[in-house]
Amino acid sequence: MLQKMRWACGAIALIVCWCAMSASASAQPAINGPTPPRFVPMTAPEEKNLALVLRWYREVIEGGHLELAPRYQAASYIQHNPNVNTGLNGFLEAFSRDNAPVNPIPAQLENPPPLAGARGDFVWILWQRRPRDLAPATPFYYHYRFELLRVEHNQVQEHWDAAQKYANTGKVLFGKSSQPLRRFDTGKPSAAERGARDIAIEAATQVYFHCHFELADRLFSADYIEHDPNLPYEPTLRKRLAAYESPHELETDEPAIALVNGELVVMMWNVSSADPDDGSRTYPWNYFHLMRVRHGRVVEHWDPDALRTSRGAAAAAIAGALQRQAGRDCHPRADR
Numbered sequence: 001m002l003q004k005m006r007w008a009c010g011a012i013a014l015i016v017c018w019c020a021m022s023a024s025a026s027a028q029p030a031i032n033g034p035t036p037p038r039f040v041p042m043t044a045p046e047e048k049n050l051a052l053v054l055r056w057y058r059e060v061i062e063g064g065h066l067e068l069a070p071r072y073q074a075a076s077y078i079q080h081n082p083n084v085n086t087g088l089n090g091f092l093e094a095f096s097r098d099n100a101p102v103n104p105i106p107a108q109l110e111n112p113p114p115l116a117g118a119r120g121d122f123v124w125i126l127w128q129r130r131p132r133d134l135a136p137a138t139p140f141y142y143h144y145r146f147e148l149l150r151v152e153h154n155q156v157q158e159h160w161d162a163a164q165k166y167a168n169t170g171k172v173l174f175g176k177s178s179q180p181l182r183r184f185d186t187g188k189p190s191a192a193e194r195g196a197r198d199i200a201i202e203a204a205t206q207v208y209f210h211c212h213f214e215l216a217d218r219l220f221s222a223d224y225i226e227h228d229p230n231l232p233y234e235p236t237l238r239k240r241l242a243a244y245e246s247p248h249e250l251e252t253d254e255p256a257i258a259l260v261n262g263e264l265v266v267m268m269w270n271v272s273s274a275d276p277d278d279g280s281r282t283y284p285w286n287y288f289h290l291m292r293v294r295h296g297r298v299v300e301h302w303d304p305d306a307l308r309t310s311r312g313a314a315a316a317a318i319a320g321a322l323q324r325q326a327g328r329d330c331h332p333r334a335d336r
Contacts, residue, residue, distance in 0.1 A: 002046050031141045032229045035114040035128055035302070041262040046118035046187070049151040053123045054116070056156060058109050066092055068317040078175035079156040081282050082165040086175030095205045109144050115290070117261040120185030123149045124259060124266045126302060127291060141229035146288040148257070148268055150184060160268060160286045161306040167276040174284055176243040193260040196293035200265035204289045205253040213238045218297075225300040229307040247287050247306070249273050254284075263299075266290045 002335070042050065056072040059065050069092060079086040084094045094273075115126040125147040150158040158177065164171070189197065203219045206212045216237055226232040226240060234240035255267040267289045275281040292300035 015076075017063075030130075030229075031139050031307075032227050032232045033125070033225070034142050035144075035227065036181045037112075037228065039262075040264060041116065042118050043187075043225050043326065046079060046120070049121075050116060050118040050123050052151060052154060053125070053156065054109065059105050062102070062110060063097075063105040065105060066095055066099060066101075072156055074153070074155045074157045077156065078177065080158070080160040080175045080284070080286060081163050082172055082174060083163060083169050085173040087173070089262055090173065106265050110157040111254050115264065116152075117266075119189075119259040119261060120188035121150050121152055122145075122184070122186065122257070122259055123151055125149075129307070134315065138307065141307050141322070142227065143205070143229070143306055144227060144304055146266075146268075146290070146304055148266075148286075148288075162288050164273065165276055165283050170277060172283070186257065186259060189260050193262065195296070196263060197258050197260045197265050198296065199293050199296060200267060200289070200291040201255065201312055203291060204255075204267055206288070207241055208244050209250070209253065213241055216241055221294075221297045222300045224298055227302040228305050230305060245305075247271050247273075260310075263292045263294050264290065265293060 013277050031276045052072065060069050060072060069088065073088050073091065075088055077086075077088045077091060079090055084090055111127075111129070113125045113127050117124055127145040127147070129143055129145070131143050147160050148160040149156050158175070169195045199219060202215070206215055206218060220237060220241075222237060225238075228244065230245070231240045231243050234243055248304040249271050251270045253271060256270050260266075260267060271285050272282045273285065275283045286303055291298050
């Protein structure tokens with residue numbers, strides 16, 4: 001969600017040392033490692049779109065300068081977050097609550113996203129944060145949030161994230177795309193990128209969603225990196241994947257959109273769930289996966305899931321072992 005939170009805005013800093021991030025958390029190592037920044041291939045126009053979006057985050061979202069929103073957002077702006085009314089006015093209404101503009105506007109984003117890219121008309125961002133105010137027994141972990149935006153004519157036209165509707169939000173005017181997302185410009189992937197996209201979609205739908213674990217040995221590297229905090233500490237590949245819980249209300253297995261930048265494939269699905277304010281209605285939201293595919297297999301995976309309470313106890317049981325590893329150097333597989 002485009003949430004007005006200070007942690008949620010950052011700039012791409014590909015030269016940031018991943019080891020420094022690990023050292024800052026050495027007192028309590030995470031059960032899922034942080035994401036090291038890495039190069040994301042883009043064309044010059046796509047880099048321009050990404051820069052536009054990150055500048056918007058820095059000035060409007062993090063800086064709180066809502067008077068600049070019309071510069072970056074189209075008058076016909078479409079909002080898919082189920083807690084915010086669609087339209088530019090809906091955005092301004094939601095973000096004006098308790099707004100406190102920062103002066104001067106920050107020169108850089110406070111918390112850079114480790115991964116972000118653009119393809120065609122679309123920009124995607126992976127935000128990383130460490131949840132605050134955890135219960136004492138809850139193990140330390142990294143949580144990932146996804147943003148997808150459509151840019152046209154140097155303005156943000158449309159926005160999606162993985163937020164679900166909060167109770168007591170009331171009736172919300174939900175946004176609706178003017179056409180299926182595949183009809184917009186989604187870039188021109190190479191043959192290798194198309195192959196990576198096909199593998200990622202099969203891994204997401206057949207293994208994660210439908211539990212066809214017999215396909216795991218073909219689709220996943222045996223030592224793939226798992227960033228879902230509920231999965232990485234299982235002893236075997238199949239047990240790790242079996243711990244995943246997929247949304248039950250996906251409209252279709254086929255993602256609404258799948259974008260590929262080199263080895264990275266971001267996928268988004270349309271979901272429909274019961275409205276927490278009125279059980280007789282449903283509301284739309286979106287769900288994401290991001291995978292890194294190399295040599296025909298998934299080598300890294302992210303999703304927006306938070307640590308489930310039922311998994312917290314199991315994770316806490318291995319906290320001691322992780323503590324002993326806290327002083328080690330960089331992740332040995334991060335650059336494989």
